[in-house]
Amino acid sequence: MSAAVLSADDDVFEPTLQSILDQKTLRWIFVGGKGGVGKTTTSCSLAIQLAKVRRSVLLISTDPAHNLSDAFSQKFGKEARLVDGFTNLSAMEIDPNGSIQDLLAGQGEESDAMGGMGGMMQDLAFAIPGIDEAMSFAEVLKQVKSLSYEVIIFDTAPTGHTLRFLQFPSVLEKALAKVSQLSSQYGPLLNGFLGSGGQLPNGQNLNEMMEKLEGLRQTISEVNAQFKDENLTTFVCVCIAEFLSLYETERMIQELGGYGIDTHCIVVNQLLFPRQGSNCEQCNARRKMQKKYLDQIEELYDEFNVVRMPLLTEEVRGKERLEKFSDMLIHPYTPPE
Amino acid sequence: MPSLLLVVLLVEVAVHFVNTIGAATINNILWNIYLALPTEAAKQAAEKNKLQKDYLAIRRDLNATSSQDQFAKWAKLRRQHDKQLEQLEKLKASHDASKAKFDRTAGIIRWSATSGVKFVLPWIYGTEPMFWLPSGWFPYYVEWILSFPRAPLGSISIVSWQTACAGAVLLFSDAIRQVILSALEAKSARKQPVTATPKKEPTPVSTAEKSEKKS
Numbered sequence: 001m002s003a004a005v006l007s008a009d010d011d012v013f014e015p016t017l018q019s020i021l022d023q024k025t026l027r028w029i030f031v032g033g034k035g036g037v038g039k040t041t042t043s044c045s046l047a048i049q050l051a052k053v054r055r056s057v058l059l060i061s062t063d064p065a066h067n068l069s070d071a072f073s074q075k076f077g078k079e080a081r082l083v084d085g086f087t088n089l090s091a092m093e094i095d096p097n098g099s100i101q102d103l104l105a106g107q108g109e110e111s112d113a114m115g116g117m118g119g120m121m122q123d124l125a126f127a128i129p130g131i132d133e134a135m136s137f138a139e140v141l142k143q144v145k146s147l148s149y150e151v152i153i154f155d156t157a158p159t160g161h162t163l164r165f166l167q168f169p170s171v172l173e174k175a176l177a178k179v180s181q182l183s184s185q186y187g188p189l190l191n192g193f194l195g196s197g198g199q200l201p202n203g204q205n206l207n208e209m210m211e212k213l214e215g216l217r218q219t220i221s222e223v224n225a226q227f228k229d230e231n232l233t234t235f236v237c238v239c240i241a242e243f244l245s246l247y248e249t250e251r252m253i254q255e256l257g258g259y260g261i262d263t264h265c266i267v268v269n270q271l272l273f274p275r276q277g278s279n280c281e282q283c284n285a286r287r288k289m290q291k292k293y294l295d296q297i298e299e300l301y302d303e304f305n306v307v308r309m310p311l312l313t314e315e316v317r318g319k320e321r322l323e324k325f326s327d328m329l330i331h332p333y334t335p336p337e
Numbered sequence: 338m339p340s341l342l343l344v345v346l347l348v349e350v351a352v353h354f355v356n357t358i359g360a361a362t363i364n365n366i367l368w369n370i371y372l373a374l375p376t377e378a379a380k381q382a383a384e385k386n387k388l389q390k391d392y393l394a395i396r397r398d399l400n401a402t403s404s405q406d407q408f409a410k411w412a413k414l415r416r417q418h419d420k421q422l423e424q425l426e427k428l429k430a431s432h433d434a435s436k437a438k439f440d441r442t443a444g445i446i447r448w449s450a451t452s453g454v455k456f457v458l459p460w461i462y463g464t465e466p467m468f469w470l471p472s473g474w475f476p477y478y479v480e481w482i483l484s485f486p487r488a489p490l491g492s493i494s495i496v497s498w499q500t501a502c503a504g505a506v507l508l509f510s511d512a513i514r515q516v517i518l519s520a521l522e523a524k525s526a527r528k529q530p531v532t533a534t535p536k537k538e539p540t541p542v543s544t545a546e547k548s549e550k551k552s
Contacts, residue, residue: 243405250412254419299409 013305017046017236017265017329021053025231028152030261033238034248035158038269038309040067041316042238043155045326050151051089058149059083059091060140063157066093073318080147085319090149094140141223173224176217183210230262238267241290246297253301266304268297270311273335308333342467345458345495349502352451353510363447364440371439378435385428392421459495466492 020026029050031043040061047059058080061068068091069076072083080090144152183190227233235256239245249266256263271290274283297306309325310333316325355363372379395418404411464487470480472491480491488494 243408246408247404250415254416293408296408300412 028233030235032156048326054150056088061093061155228260235263236265241293267307463487467498
């Protein structure tokens with residue numbers, strides 16, 4: 001019965017991620033979904049598969065609870081590092097909350113006291129919702145731009161986070177446009193107060209700061225344009241065949257559509273395929289429930305590549321197991337009879 | 338100048354009419370009339386109503402569908418629901434905007450046709466006598482007040498005429514309201530007990546007539 005389900009939509013939208021491998025223009029790939037559905041495993045697997053067909057691949061985790069290190073059994077940090085056993089696959093973990101502190105601390109380091117205007121700017125910066133992630137995002141992108149990776153995979157934080165994260169470019173762009181406009185209007189006035197050098201009390205320079213902000217804005221708008229280009233960016237949704245996960249996935253797909261971000265792949269993870277005549281009561285009951293939601297997914301997402309991944313009896317950790325698992329993203333899993 | 342006399346009276350009546358009914362009510366009535374005409378706004382309003390009906394139907398369907406048992410159907414309905422809600426909100430906003438514009442225009446026209454005329458007329462015809470008083474009937478100070486501010490002595494100025502008209506209109510309207518109220522009262526009283534006297538209307542009418550005569 002499960003084999004019948006697997007080969008059900010073999011017509012146009014094949015149940016694999018082959019389309020992502022084939023789409024050579026892709027530059028940014030996001031992998032997202034509810035917590036615990038296997039985003040990290042999926043993104044690692046996808047990265048492994050992509051590494052086979054691309055020149056260089058970078059895997060970035062933006063999830064504060066970093067799992068890349070766990071998955072590859074290797075420590076990753078803020079700098080991109082080659083994954084053991086690969087020549088063209090690197091990984092890095094960034095902390096969305098850490099980098100804004102670094103950034104702001106770096107700005108004010110000429111003066112010891114972060115008083116006056118500096119403190120105000122910091123408060124202001126923290127007051128904008130989500131600016132921390134956006135800033136770290138911008139930082140990462142600046143780094144990534146200078147390194148020349150052919151494709152970059154983001155292992156994002158659980159759903160709500162992801163969406164906010166993707167929204168920032170537009171939010172920040174608006175906010176920064178306002179700030180820039182204000183500064184160009186009142187800049188002369190402020191400079192009158194501050195003297196010809198435009199020195200702020202803590203040793204910063206007003207014009208310099210505004211230039212920095214303007215630069216940030218430009219970077220972000222560029223990124224924004226790239227994310228909205230379906231030739232460059234796609235989003236892979238990972239879910240499990242359960243109601244809440246499905247619900248979140250639907251919500252996410254709608255929101256992504258609202259932001260104009262392309263998505264055409266869904267990975268349904270942790271599916272149970274009990275052997276014929278298995279008398280495991282839980283497995284059979286769960287299989288039945290998953291089947292129900294799988295049918296719903298098939299009906300609802302008929303224009304998506306829906307990949308079905310089995311729940312394994314072992315943890316998917318380490319290079320070999322990940323490679324084995326990743327193979328199933330491309331060659332559909334056939335359950336043992 | 339009998340026509341001017343009449344105009345001033347009519348203006349007073351109009352002002353009083355607007356004040357009693359209320360500007361908002363008049364605007365609403367005008368707006369509904371405007372919507373009944375084959376205009377762009379009317380088309381939009383019809384569209385909005387249709388969409389609202391569709392939206393409510395979908396919402397009913399959505400509420401009747403179990404999201405757990407028929408997720409695909411539910412999600413599809415949900416997508417439609419969200420899309421229509423967005424459209425509806427957009428339409429509503431544009432509808433509200435056109436209504437606000439209409440209200441503003443109607444308000445300006447209404448004000449200039451009533452209060453505006455009321456202020457402008459005395460300014461233009463301030464020096465013209467409305468009609469002359471028979472000479473010698475009234476003492477000097479009465480004549481002076483009646484011709485206030487700029488009309489020749491011994492005549493009725495337009496301001497005095499306006500004041501008189503306003504007073505008369507007020508009295509008339511009070512009288513009419515009283516008649517209507519008591520008529521309604523009598524009707525409801527007749528409905529309740531059989532013992533109520535059947536002829537109750539004439540009494541208030543006669544008092545109203547008295548007050549009319551007074552004015």
